[in-house]
Amino acid sequence: MHAGRRFTPVEFMKWTIRDTYWMLFLATVPTLLYFLGLKFLTLPWQPTAIVGTAVAFIVGFKNNASYNRLWEARQIYGAIINDSRSFAYTLRDALGGKQSIVVKRMFYRHFGWLTALRFQLREPRVWENMSDKRNENFRSSHYEIPETLTKVDIELAKYLGQDELSYILSKKNRATQLTALQSEELAALRKDGMINDFQWTQLQQGLMKFTDNQGKAERIKNFPYPRNFSSIATYLLFIFIILVPFALLREFDKLGDGTFLEGYSIWLNIPFSAAITWAFHTLDTVGESSVNPFEGSANDVPITQISRTIEIDMRDMLDEANLPPAIVPKNNIVL
Numbered sequence: 001m002h003a004g005r006r007f008t009p010v011e012f013m014k015w016t017i018r019d020t021y022w023m024l025f026l027a028t029v030p031t032l033l034y035f036l037g038l039k040f041l042t043l044p045w046q047p048t049a050i051v052g053t054a055v056a057f058i059v060g061f062k063n064n065a066s067y068n069r070l071w072e073a074r075q076i077y078g079a080i081i082n083d084s085r086s087f088a089y090t091l092r093d094a095l096g097g098k099q100s101i102v103v104k105r106m107f108y109r110h111f112g113w114l115t116a117l118r119f120q121l122r123e124p125r126v127w128e129n130m131s132d133k134r135n136e137n138f139r140s141s142h143y144e145i146p147e148t149l150t151k152v153d154i155e156l157a158k159y160l161g162q163d164e165l166s167y168i169l170s171k172k173n174r175a176t177q178l179t180a181l182q183s184e185e186l187a188a189l190r191k192d193g194m195i196n197d198f199q200w201t202q203l204q205q206g207l208m209k210f211t212d213n214q215g216k217a218e219r220i221k222n223f224p225y226p227r228n229f230s231s232i233a234t235y236l237l238f239i240f241i242i243l244v245p246f247a248l249l250r251e252f253d254k255l256g257d258g259t260f261l262e263g264y265s266i267w268l269n270i271p272f273s274a275a276i277t278w279a280f281h282t283l284d285t286v287g288e289s290s291v292n293p294f295e296g297s298a299n300d301v302p303i304t305q306i307s308r309t310i311e312i313d314m315r316d317m318l319d320e321a322n323l324p325p326a327i328v329p330k331n332n333i334v335l
Helices: 009-035 045-094 101-121 133-142 152-156 162-169 174-191 197-222 227-247 249-255 265-290 303-317
Strands: none
Touching: 009 133, 009 227, 009 249, 009 265, 045 101, 045 197, 045 227, 045 265, 045 303, 101 152, 101 162, 101 174, 101 197, 101 303, 152 162, 162 174, 174 197, 227 249, 227 265, 249 265
């Protein structure tokens, strides 16, 4: 997540520089050919304007859907924050307080759940965009994805005993199995009389909320923005970008009639066509950069930072002295 006031113009230019070069190239070729005498290359601007209207609608629809996916993802992790805090103090006070070994074990197992979940959500999918050159270049110069700098087994080893770690690493959905271990231990505590039915119900409902939020996050992660909508937006945008320089040739050529620009105003087609197509293409790219809110881009939900915040809060409930440091933005980016 970008945590600054805004992306700077330089950052935006670097992020879109490859596309900008293409827009300039696509505007230069027909302009040069027209200047050299190939006047038949011109197109009427009205059909292109109609295509542009359709592109504006579909890009706007895509951006709206992208923002909804991003905001839902943030709401999910907001719920995880609140549910973790309430689960933590309910568990602590039901099972003997801050010095209880059982409480500490279950707290740390929850940290393991947060860790396993964020690693699962960072796994790449074929439809995601982090392999795009623009995103790779921006990431290499501005930030790093924490989950790519270490391995899940190393991180889980900080919270789980060796037997539990070996068991969890043998599972496919590790986050789910960690929640199942929590439920199994709560059932044993209830059977042994360490918690009553009411306390067990409260704590079990907390685990059910974690399972529900995990499922919601996995739905967003594993279900892409529908490929039919994405494909038609790409195709229409490509057609529009190709048509614009040809549609504006005659208009810019006539623009200089009777002025000192006569015969030369055609060259204005290059910057103006490039600017128009750049605007449409960049709006589409902005939507695409937000549509997968867990992939590790600069616009994602900061699930690593949120997980660390939860860990700090819960360990503070146990009055632990050596709390882990909060994750702070690097170059205004935090994940």
